Amino acid sequence: MKNTDGLLALCLALTPAALREVREEQWRADLRDGPAMGISEESLLLAAARSSTSARFQDVLHRGGTLLSRLQNGGNMKVAFGIAGTTAVLAVGAAAAIQFGHPATTETLDRTPVAFIAVPGPSPDLTPASGLAPVAVEDKRDIRCYYRADLSSEYQIEGSAETPRPPYMRTGIEEVGFNAKANPTPEDPSSGLLQVADPINQCSRIWDSGDMILNGINQGLVPDDFVSPPPGVPAEHTLTEPAKDQNGNPLYADPNIRTFGNYIPVLTECVIDGKVGVIPGTAEVCSELGIPSLAN
Template identity: 45%
Template sequence: MNLPEVTYPQETKDRVRNLLVQEARRTPKRKRKWLALPVVIAVAGTALAGTTAAGVYTANAPVNDKRGIRCYYRADLTTTYPVKANPKVIMPPYITTGNFLPGFDAKNNPNPGDPDAGMQQISDPVNQCGRNWDLGMMNPQGITDDLIPPGFVQTKPTADPSKSSANGMPSDKYGNPLSGPAGPNKLIGHYVPQLTACVLDNSVAVIPGGPEICAHLGIPSLEK
């Protein structure tokens, strides 16, 4: 993905513009030649807006609508994946996740033009996508096998006494049944990498990686 293709909120654009103007107006001080490179790197970082006390530029952007959260398979915003059973079907680099409002009637949707109609606002996008990783949904066709550390052992589901499924059977901490017609639920306890909430196309994008991953990809971090 080219940086010009990334959509930033207007507030972030204004902040970037102000930082660039301030940087240009500064009176340059005499520096030894070996210090020139770090200065150039720091100035280039203004493209990501905002500063810290250490002089490292970072970016934060808000997202008002958090009903549909993008969970990315990898720290890669563009790679798509053909479905092995039908190569003509292409999986995007993420899945979209969300929670429906209790009692929502999709057949009588008052906002049919809204793809997220009937969905709840997600207060913790990282936990929302972490659940998908835990359930094994983020490794279709083994495309994220290389992210799993050697020696990783899938944990066994643990019942949460405060939760139960519709039939009264014990559930895990997310409310998923520990057993069913097919036996124990094997889609719990999968590897969950470190995840970070970023902003892309005015949507929350939860991406595998530490706090630096958003800047590495050239997109803002989600403003808390």
């Protein structure tokens, strides 16, 4: 293949430095031996492009371990978008070259799609996601309830030996009668869960239970004059006034289910990683965090 070395160099340029040496030798060995096994050079180069794009994106995401929190800063956002945008452009270029660089070949081209990253390129006027359009989420079975308006911090609970908690608690509605042993889609991590029609109401239930308040971390969300019930004990007033969410909806359709009466902050539905994230804060919190709000 005439341009193999050039395309390989492009893939290597995308690959993080720590992996480059290993990948180069591996890809060169595969390109040398693959055709004899009936595996085309094009398909191997596409695999290299996909691998390098994925590795670069992971590297960008994990560099310093705090990129997501850095995205809240306008200046850092420009840098992050710049890196990711460049990565995307290089990846598109590599794949395009692989796909169209050999019109004379008689082999069937590998049409495996490369996992491109749709990220805008750098812009001198870029501000933190103020113009993000709301995004719809089709699968709303797995809801994330965030402890704070912070997408990346993990929390070590005071006095607890447990591993640090992620920045959110997951919640869903289990299907009554679901038999996990006879699950027809075991590869689906949300098997047995129903679609959540009202994520704010769903997360409000957890806030009401008191499980969302982490001492030493986010109890500052609770107003000083709010009287919280003892842990695990329903407040007296919930006997006559069951807790409701911010929209005035009861937490449970069944009035016999007792609520606890813990503080429920104002919550907003955002979209992160393709899932619904319910975050403490007003309607602007999604854009402040650099993520879209949930489209209704």
